Amino acid sequence: MIELACDAVLARLEPLYRDHRNWPAERAAIARLIEQARTERNADLRALDRIRLANPDWFNAASMVGYSLYVDRFAGNLTGLMDRLDWLGHLGVRMLHPLPMTPGQAGDSDGGFAVADYCAVAPALGTIDEVGELTRKLHARGMVLAVDCVLNHCARDHPWAQAALGGDPDKREYFHVIEDRAIVDRREAELIDIFPETAPGNFTWEPELNASVWTSFYPFQWDLNWSNPAVFREMLAVLLFWANLGIDAFRLDSAPFLWKREGTNCRNLPETHQIVAGLRAALDIAAPGTILIAEAIERTADVLGYLEPADGGRACQMAYHNGLMAGIWYALARQDVRPAARLVADSALGRRDIAWLTYLRCHDDIIWSALGPLVEADELARIPAFFAGEGESFARGARFQVQAAALPNTVGTMASLLGGADSAALARYALMMTTLLALPGVPMLYMGDEIALENARADQAFADARWLNRPWMDWNLVDGPQNDRNFAARNRFFEVTRSLLALRAGLPMLDATAPAHVLGDADGLLLLERGEGTQRLLLAANFATMPRDIPDLSGWETMVAITGETRMTTILPAGTAVWYLSHE
């Protein structure tokens, strides 16, 4: 009976694990785990599952807008976060994504992405019970909670790694421990360096093991060995634990790296897609109302594999559209919207139960390489310099992970990349947000962008320049003093955000999966039609430094612009964007 229900899961895993000596035992353990989680799921969550199963596109409504935050930097702890739910609701946010809340590696934990305990909450932030309370509070408001599941690696402090260091042979097999230096060198030559400045190389020598450990990211982040079925079982148990606490969505951190195979760059391998599909199949039995979000910062063609697996099955419901994100910033820097337009056209999805996750900024750097196939190399090479503020540039960001012969990435907060919090930056913000919120996908905002938080002062403790774009929330800029000039400037960013989100929530043609057609991409003017029939919207976004004519406005009857202008304009000033609505 148990085996029968789990057949779909086991069938996905069979090709990956059938040759592993522990597979028969692990197979049975995985089936038991799923069945146990299914029976333990509480009545409220089952009721939610039923509603969502009847509406498999439940997360695609135009009102679904995410907000990514650090619990400590946003509100101190989970109690503080719960106190701010009214404010977040007022802003128009419906999905919260707190960055890792789990206990991390002592000292530098890569912002919590080196997880020392997958099923606990860092004591400084609160308790597991408070996370449960948060999910119930959110659900009561029609909101949802997304958390990270860091699949690729755990902290060196994690008991599994500690046991391996202590000589436990089973736990040693949870990792890629390589004794032969020649093998390490051979593999290294096939891989890219993710943090060449702060963590060069993909392997770390561990004297206690007399061997190297695979560490794609920081040396204290040990890659898990997903070719061991015990690792699949352990990580599935983590997902099921949080799912039954009430978590609605999981951000699968560094999803591309799970499976390693000699002779490849070990990213986006078909086996990795199978693992993700296996996790999805297990959730479909035990917690079917949950969704998976792929965090795969790769070229669009490679990201599509997480949403639309080659076999037509289910994997992730959402994936970060990092290419489109980079394309919008590129448009701002170069007054050229063609790469972004091309990416919209190339990433149309064929189903309504999957969607892109669209965004402009997050806690990480902007990686430009997804634009590689669309932009000439020398043209793309100008972009990091532009956002670092060199030459004729308003931007105040910085380069990240500079490596000879490779394109640097970019760091900096939204406001800093837009030039600050003055009127010119505000106009750029309105252009960017009016564009983002009309793109196909579920938009995710990043903490502090709505009040134009600028770069944090470099944190002495950590060399990693991404901390520039992880400032502490400044509630003085939200709560007043209201007559303060600085408050007034920031509040204009908040009002732009809030009013655009409120407008969007009422426009069904901005559902994440409503059709999208690029009608124009010449001369810095992006014309994008959303929806169909009587429910249509036209985004006109002028990234050029000159006014542009909108060629044909027949059929479009109202105009909404964040400037408050409602007369139908056929000439769009430089650096502005509007939405036209049809009323047939």
Ligand code: OTU
């Ligand atoms: C993610 O990002 C997180 O968002 C980062 O904050 C972490 O440092 C990292 O994982 C390790 O846990 O390299 O620059 O294709 O590019 O997972 C961001 C995916 C990253 C990776 C992505 C990673």
